[in-house]
Amino acid sequence: MSFSAEHKYDPNFTQHVIDTCGPKTSPRMKQIFGAAMRALHGFAREIDLTPEEWLAGVKFFNETGKLWAESDGKRNEMHRLSDITGLESLVTEIANFVQTDNPNYSPTSAAILGPFWSPNAPWRQLGESVIQDKHEGIVSYMHGTIRDLSTQKPIPGVVFDFWQASSNGKYDFQDPDNQSDNNLRGKFKTDENGEYRLYCLRPTAYSLPQDGPSWQLLQALDRHPMRPAHIHLMITHDEYKPVITQIYPKDDPWLATDTVFAVKDDLVVDFVPIKDIPASMSEHKGPGGAATKELQLDIILAPKGMGAHSKPNL
Amino acid sequence: MSFSAEHKYDPNFTQHVIDTCGPKTSPRMKQIFGAAMRALHGFAREIDLTPEEWLAGVKFFNETGKLWAESDGKRNEMHRLSDITGLESLVTEIANFVQTDNPNYSPTSAAILGPFWSPNAPWRQLGESVIQDKHEGIVSYMHGTIRDLSTQKPIPGVVFDFWQASSNGKYDFQDPDNQSDNNLRGKFKTDENGEYRLYCLRPTAYSLPQDGPSWQLLQALDRHPMRPAHIHLMITHDEYKPVITQIYPKDDPWLATDTVFAVKDDLVVDFVPIKDIPASMSEHKGPGGAATKELQLDIILAPKGMGAHSKPNL
Numbered sequence: 001m002s003f004s005a006e007h008k009y010d011p012n013f014t015q016h017v018i019d020t021c022g023p024k025t026s027p028r029m030k031q032i033f034g035a036a037m038r039a040l041h042g043f044a045r046e047i048d049l050t051p052e053e054w055l056a057g058v059k060f061f062n063e064t065g066k067l068w069a070e071s072d073g074k075r076n077e078m079h080r081l082s083d084i085t086g087l088e089s090l091v092t093e094i095a096n097f098v099q100t101d102n103p104n105y106s107p108t109s110a111a112i113l114g115p116f117w118s119p120n121a122p123w124r125q126l127g128e129s130v131i132q133d134k135h136e137g138i139v140s141y142m143h144g145t146i147r148d149l150s151t152q153k154p155i156p157g158v159v160f161d162f163w164q165a166s167s168n169g170k171y172d173f174q175d176p177d178n179q180s181d182n183n184l185r186g187k188f189k190t191d192e193n194g195e196y197r198l199y200c201l202r203p204t205a206y207s208l209p210q211d212g213p214s215w216q217l218l219q220a221l222d223r224h225p226m227r228p229a230h231i232h233l234m235i236t237h238d239e240y241k242p243v244i245t246q247i248y249p250k251d252d253p254w255l256a257t258d259t260v261f262a263v264k265d266d267l268v269v270d271f272v273p274i275k276d277i278p279a280s281m282s283e284h285k286g287p288g289g290a291a292t293k294e295l296q297l298d299i300i301l302a303p304k305g306m307g308a309h310s311k312p313n314l
Numbered sequence: 315m316s317f318s319a320e321h322k323y324d325p326n327f328t329q330h331v332i333d334t335c336g337p338k339t340s341p342r343m344k345q346i347f348g349a350a351m352r353a354l355h356g357f358a359r360e361i362d363l364t365p366e367e368w369l370a371g372v373k374f375f376n377e378t379g380k381l382w383a384e385s386d387g388k389r390n391e392m393h394r395l396s397d398i399t400g401l402e403s404l405v406t407e408i409a410n411f412v413q414t415d416n417p418n419y420s421p422t423s424a425a426i427l428g429p430f431w432s433p434n435a436p437w438r439q440l441g442e443s444v445i446q447d448k449h450e451g452i453v454s455y456m457h458g459t460i461r462d463l464s465t466q467k468p469i470p471g472v473v474f475d476f477w478q479a480s481s482n483g484k485y486d487f488q489d490p491d492n493q494s495d496n497n498l499r500g501k502f503k504t505d506e507n508g509e510y511r512l513y514c515l516r517p518t519a520y521s522l523p524q525d526g527p528s529w530q531l532l533q534a535l536d537r538h539p540m541r542p543a544h545i546h547l548m549i550t551h552d553e554y555k556p557v558i559t560q561i562y563p564k565d566d567p568w569l570a571t572d573t574v575f576a577v578k579d580d581l582v583v584d585f586v587p588i589k590d591i592p593a594s595m596s597e598h599k600g601p602g603g604a605a606t607k608e609l610q611l612d613i614i615l616a617p618k619g620m621g622a623h624s625k626p627n628l
Contacts, residue, residue, distance in 0.1 A: 009407055017400040017575060022536025029534050032361055037399060039357040044404050047349045051427075054396065054405045062392045065379010078376045082368065085351060086331040090358050091368045093323055113365075220343050222336025261331060 014041045064213040074173055076115040080214045083260035084223075088112040092244070092262075107149050107302040111246040111262040114232065116171045121161055121185040129199035129286040130162060132183040137167035137201035139284055140293040141274055146194045146235065149302040154194025158301070161187045161234040162198065169206025199284040202271050202293050203229035205254055218259070228254035228263060233299075240301035247297060271295050328355040378527040388487055390429040394528045397574035398537075402426040406558070406576075421463050421616040425560040425576040428546065430485045435475060435499040443513035443600040444476060446497040451481035451515035453598055454607040455588055459508045460549065463616040468508025472615070475501045475548040476512065483520025513598045516585050516607050517543035519568055532573065542568035542577060547613075554615035561611060585609050 018034045025033070043049070067077040082088045089112050096110040124130065131139065146158045163185045165171050172179040188196050208225040209215060218225050230246040246262055247269045248255060255263050274294040284291050332348045339347070357363070381391040396402045403426050410424040438444065445453065460472045477499045479485050486493040502510050522539040523529060532539050544560040560576055561583045562569060569577050588608040598605050 013400065013404060020537050020571060024536040033535060035357050035361045039353040040399060040401060041404055043349050043353040044401060044408065047346055048408050049405055051405055051409050058392045058396060061375060062379045062382040065376045066383035068376040069380035069383045078372045082372060085354060086327065087354060087358060090327060090355055091363055091365055094358065094362050095365050097322065221347060222338040223334050257334060
């Protein structure tokens with residue numbers, strides 16, 4: 001063949017599909033649909049997608065939606081598919097693109113939300129533990145200060161929403177036999193000094209489920225299903241841009257090849273042997289007993305309106 | 315912004331995702347995954363896909379798979395989504411790309427399979443009717459000769475698999491209250507003269523279902539949901555390349571804007587007032603009485619091995 005894939009097939013087809021949009025299509029919808037059609041058709045032409053491969057793809061996506069339907073939304077396999085293809089991580093990068101004049105001074109990086117956040121996490125008092133149930137993990141004392149990117153002053157009243165998997169690698173709603181609702185979840189509010197403190201587990205690396213479409217894809221790609229150990233955080237305040245992120249112990253072996261591509265350098269942290277606990281706090285009395293590790297993590301929030309997220313001009 | 319979208323975001327991210335493929339990935343799988351990731355990530359960067367839009371997309375695809383799961387596979391909404399985005403039509407074009415020295419001499423064009431083919435269509439005798447149930451359509455006599463592309467000789471023993479919607483725009487398994495199994499479906503075999511003949515309905519234009527994710531998308535794009543009237547055919551013989559196609563009456567108002575983009579010029583046909591019926595055949599005695607229209611449709615099949623479908627060199 002001496003002519004390229006672009007010319008081999010009907011060169012007007014994709015534009016014809018896009019041009020069927022009627023006049024009442026919103027400009028954003030038309031932009032999304034046009035870009036999606038160019039990407040989808042370009043993909044099919046680039047690889048000469050066969051009918052058998054296309055039908056396998058239809059079945060793959062159907063099976064992915066089926067898992068969601070059959071679990072009443074608890075297992076969001078389509079969300080997971082977004083994660084193992086890097087899409088959620090990329091969307092997170094796009095959403096958090098902030099320009100500042102000083103490239104060395106940035107808000108805390110964002111990382112993907114993932115499929116395990118719950119809107120129902122309970123409010124807990126500062127210094128309380130999120131550990132409700134038996135575990136085989138390392139009880140840790142986590143604390144820090146949340147500061148303003150522009151003034152560097154502490155911010156009181158910040159909502160610090162925390163969730164993590166247990167030492168068996170499962171979140172509460174994946175593991176009803178061993179965990180009560182909201183085990184290892186909790187929302188805290190920073191005090192007048194912009195500080196938060198709580199007891200939690202040093203996180204444990206875990207595998208994505210080894211069944212279902214995402215696992216089939218990982219196997220076909222000869223990839224491992226491991227996420228590095230991590231803690232999820234969603235940090236919000238009316239006057240600041242929210243930060244949804246994850247933190248990772250620095251000695252985790254999966255940092256470089258995280259199966260959902262969510263690790264960033266400034267999110268790698270160090271759990272150290274515990275030294276002292278503020279006199280105002282009682283020792284951890286939940287499952288697992290006294291804390292033996294400590295993590296100090298300060299967070300920097302950008303005020304709303306600061307920086308410019310470059311948006312297409314619609 | 316003085317720099318392009320390509321440089322605004324991490325330029326190494328997509329290649330990093332592709333490079334996680336292990337050494338045991340098949341070459342074809344690696345090619346498909348690489349092209350898919352470049353298309354998917356390029357799409358997200360081009361339009362600055364927002365988290366809300368991405369989550370709406372996850373939900374959209376989940377709902378699409380849910381319809382398939384809840385209908386036990388009878389409603390293949392993901393397949394329909396492929397159709398209204400032109401993907402199945404494009405895959406059909408790619409699969410049927412045949413090079414011949416004479417551009418004026420081509421096999422009958424292919425068109426999409428669609429979600430309504432059944433593997434269980436009954437064998438029927440030449441001259442029989444596919445009309446089992448009451449209808450408000452026009453009974454038609456359809457006949458023709460199937461020929462070899464290279465020799466132009468008639469081909470005996472070709473399987474002529476026929477299916478169509480009834481006059482209410484529904485296929486048998488969408489319409490169990492009005493239609494019996496295999497109404498308007500049938501497999502015929504050409505005789506020693508390469509001829510087929512049967513009674514059917516002049517087809518009726520219909521709307522895709524006006525519920526579910528595909529309908530939501532069509533509404534968001536301000537598009538109509540109409541398919542032009544058509545008959546589906548799957549024509550197969552061991553020694554020839556199969557032809558899966560559709561034919562369309564020439565006076566249909568939806569030919570130019572078929573919602574699944576399946577119309578091609580050589581597939582537009584003319585139903586004419588009936589003139590005569592071969593003396594060997596009795597008149598149509600099924601629902602609807604005597605035939606009043608006639609369609610002659612000859613088909614041309616390419617021998618296997620003829621023409622070269624350009625494939626990537628793997």
